[in-house]
Amino acid sequence: MKTVARFELWGRLRQARLVTGDLPTAPSSPWYIRAMLGFAGWIGAWFILGFVGTGFAMVMRSAGAASFAAILCCGGAYAIFRLPSKGDFAGQFGLAVGLAGQALFAVAIFKERSASISLGCFMFFCIEALLTVLMPNFMHRIFTTVAAVAALFYASAQAGLHGVVLSVTAAACAVVWRGEMRLVARAELWQPVGYGLALGVLQLAASSAAGEAMLSGLHHGEADWLQRHGNDVGTALVAVIFLAVTVQILKELDIEVSGKEGIAIVSCMALIMAVSFPTHGLAAAALILILGFAGGNRVLFGLGLMAVASFLSHYYYQMRETLLIKSMILAATGALLLVARWALLRLIPAKEGRQDA
Amino acid sequence: MRIECPSCQFAADVDPAKVPTKGANTKCPRCSNVFFVGPAEPVATQDTSASIICPKCGVQQPAADSCASCGIFYEKYRAVQERRLQSDAAAKDEPATEDAPFPDTVTGGLAPQVPVPLSAASFRFGHGRGELYKWIADGHLAAEALPKASRIARMLPGRMEWRRFLDGLALWSGAIFLALAVIFFFAYNWKELGNFTRFGIAEVLLVASVLASWRLGLERTGGKAALLAATLLVGAFLALVGQTYQTGADPWELFATWALFVLPWVAISRFPALWLVWLALVNLALTLYYIAFAGFFGFVYGTQTLLWTLTAVNTVALAVWELAATRGTQWLTERWPPRLIATFAAGYFTTLAAWGIVGRSSAGFAELLGYFTWLACSYQVYRHRIRDLYVLALGVLSIVCVAAVFLGHNLGDRDAGALLFVGVTVLGISAVGGWWLRAVAGEVES
Incomplete structure (x- = not known):
């Protein structure tokens, strides 16, 4: 944010008696600096893991030793994050050591539980969820949330509940981002969890778009109905969550859901969700997109836009329908979107007075 | 900042960011008096003169008569800017107020008799x-x-912002979905339909999109969306030609011809997203070209040559874009398109440098020399001229990656200590990079 704009915003807040004194000198850190540090920490973690694996070979051979090393790494990372005055290097080192610790937990679990992938994944989910709560680091929390979501997805795939996990993740993501004003007192926890959930939703939606074949290795014997249609269930539930978020936004904008405008908007959204249903992943991407716009969050909004483009591109290679059927689905969705736009422009006149969200 | 009319003393709060760098003449919404407002007066905080922002270089500093960073005297700077603007207005022989976007800014675009503070505007x-x-x-x-x-x-966003957002979203996605539907339709290669019908559909849709764009006008969003759809439909049409007449053309030729055919309207469109689509087509054509010929001339057209070519093409595209933008081309002022191109260019050059390090038997020296030259040029441009922190962060990430590959390749297979050293070094570089980026953030963002 430009310094002049910071001054101006600070001045307005001071006029409204929300702040006092002079503008703080340190500006906020842009998202791409955090992303750069997170990615570099991830690269560093591989070398730290290599160091542990090479230097202490027994760690990789025994589940007990791996667990011990993992606890040491995560404990060390926690201690670094809790340092009263830590510099950038300490933060980066803590992140890398923490990530290496997680990898060692995975080694320990899957060495011990190699027969039961679901149980192993569930144990890994529990550890990641615990680390998310305990580790006081923004990037570390994003990594653990994404890992926890993925672990829960694979843990539930055997029972055919992976679609439900997708929808639960989407619902949690919506709750966090729609309720961020209430959760701001613990923003250091909920913000990274929110970003992790958003990435997790897109990650699971991508698995869903890839089709059931990807998860077929996890099933024993012939797949039942839920296992075969888990992705459809997930996409349908995400569409329902999308509609629930739409209704909540309408209420916030003082638009009666049972009124003419409300019914038209919700019906239009429902119809678009129904028609675009076979384009798996699109509903999840659209959800992230509107959550980003509603919260004035450019990072989330950009993530949603990129996801929409990616799922559309991937649709060409999806093997469920023929290209002719896909073409019809896209044409119907496109036409519906243009009709919806035409209706929207007539339903809400452009010169209506401004109301705040 | 607060502006006061010297004639009737009407005052309003105005976003300093909205005031042009040279200042502007503005018309009082109450008494219609025209007077000059310049950013030249240092922007002081509301009730203290403890710190100010220099109107020329934007650096925040303690209040004084001159800037500690660039050395200008505020009063002189303001007087020069005022004289320059007045002489410009006189030279153009236009009403002074037409130069200034200020009346709208002050009144929020409402009737001039109704003064509305800017804080309620945008x-x-x-x-x-x-x-x-x-x-x-x-x-x-x-x-x-x-x-x-x-x-x-x-x-x-409020109600009207949601309306604008949904309007744009529905229009763009509607146009893209329909164009993709046509591409998928022809990719299906429905033989029963007959050539005449298939060509008819493709041509009618293409002509309809171009006509819609022409009729709506390229300054309107609808016109741009129609032109984007037409650009995608050209690809569908060319694919249909190849499919029907079995031209024997390689895939790269399809994308190259596609890029060539749409170039005229891309050139006149003044539409950044369409230029990006065109650049993506060029990238795709080049990649497919090298993939097609690598089998025959692996030595000449290897991966390294492809990476060199893609890096060169995207760097040139980026340079041209930035040059045009800095020379005042209004439709190129958005930062996201050059940042996107910079991301791809940095990605290609980082891969090239890593490739050079790993496969050193070929020409690793050339790759690294090229990479560091490119890095130095990028630093010079984005640190001192354009001041874009995003591109600087990209550069730091690129250095981290190249350092990791270099150290990992040379030391990684030795022992555990070497791995720890590499890890700590990579983390150290990224920490220093993060510290440096934060240090320049204040300056760049001002």
């Missing part, structure tokens, strides 16, 4: 979000005040 998506959260985290702002602070910052 929605700025996500504006100040990071700052508000930081101020809450640092204890400057109460957590429960966030909803009110968000409204004051105008970062959240």
Whole structure:
């Protein structure tokens, strides 16, 4: 944010008696600096893991030793994050050591539980969820949330509940981002969890778009109905969550859901969700997109836009329908979107007075 | 900043960012008096003169007569800017107020008789979000005040902003979905339909899109969306030609011809997204070309040559874009397109440098020399001329990656200590990079 704009915003807040004194000198850190540090920490973690694996070979051979090393790494990372005055290097080192610790937990679990992938994944989910709560680091929390979501997805795939996990993740993501004003007192926890959930939703939606074949290795014997249609269930539930978020936004904008405008908007959204249903992943991407716009969050909004483009591109290679059927689905969705736009422009006149969200 | 009419003393709050760098003449919404407003007067905080922002270089500093950073005297700077603007207005022989976007800014676009402070005017998506959260985290702002602070910052969309957003979203996605539907349709290669019908459909849709774009006008969003759809439909049409007449053309030729055919209207469109689509087509054509010929001339057209070519093409595209933007081309002022091109160019050059390090038997020296030259040029441009922190962060990430590959390749297979050394070094570089980026953030963002 430009310094002049910071001054101006600070001045307005001071006029409204929300702040006092002079503008703080340190500006906020842009998202791409955090992303750069997170990615570099991830690269560093591989070398730290290599160091542990090479230097202490027994760690990789025994589940007990791996667990011990993992606890040491995560404990060390926690201690670094809790340092009263830590510099950038300490933060980066803590992140890398923490990530290496997680990898060692995975080694320990899957060495011990190699027969039961679901149980192993569930144990890994529990550890990641615990680390998310305990580790006081923004990037570390994003990594653990994404890992926890993925672990829960694979843990539930055997029972055919992976679609439900997708929808639960989407619902949690919506709750966090729609309720961020209430959760701001613990923003250091909920913000990274929110970003992790958003990435997790897109990650699971991508698995869903890839089709059931990807998860077929996890099933024993012939797949039942839920296992075969888990992705459809997930996409349908995400569409329902999308509609629930739409209704909540309408209420916030003082638009009666049972009124003419409300019914038209919700019906239009429902119809678009129904028609675009076979384009798996699109509903999840659209959800992230509107959550980003509603919260004035450019990072989330950009993530949603990129996801929409990616799922559309991937649709060409999806093997469920023929290209002719896909073409019809896209044409119907496109036409519906243009009709919806035409209706929207007539339903809400452009010169209506401004109301705040 | 607060502006006061020297004639009737009507005053209004105005966003300093909206005032042109040279200042502007503005018309009082109450008495219609025209007077000059310049950013030249140092912007002081509301009730203290403890710190100011230099109107020329933007650096925040303690109040004084001159800037400690660039050395200008504020009063002289303001007088020069005022004289320059007045002489410009006289030379053009136009009413002075037409130069100034100020009346709209002050009145929020409403009737001139109704003075509305700027603070009630404009929605700025996500504006100040990071700052508000930081101020809450640092204890400057109460957590429960966030909803009110968000409204004051105008970062959240209201009813009309949602309308605009959904309008754009439905229009763009509708146009893209329909164009993709046509591409998928022809990719299906429905033989039963007959050539005449298939060509008829493709040509009618293509002509209809171009006509719609021409009729709606390229300055309107609808016209741009129609032109984007037409650009995608050209690809469908060319694919249909290849499919029907079995031309024997390689895939790269399809994309190359596609890029060539749409170039005329891309060139006149003044539409950044369409230029990006065109650049993507060029990238795709080049990649497919090298894939097609690598089998025959692996030595000449290997991966390295492909990476060199893609890096060169995208760097040239980026340079041309930035040059045109800095020379005042209005439709190129958005930062996201050059940042996207810079991301790809940095990605290609980082891969090239890594390739050079790993496969050193070929020409690793050339790759690294090229990479560091490119890095130095990028630093010079984005640190001192254009000042884009995003591209600088990309550069730091690229250095981290190349360092990791270099050290990992040379030391990684030795022992555990070497791996720890590599890991710590990579983390150290990224930490120093993060520290440096934060240090320049204030300067760059001012």
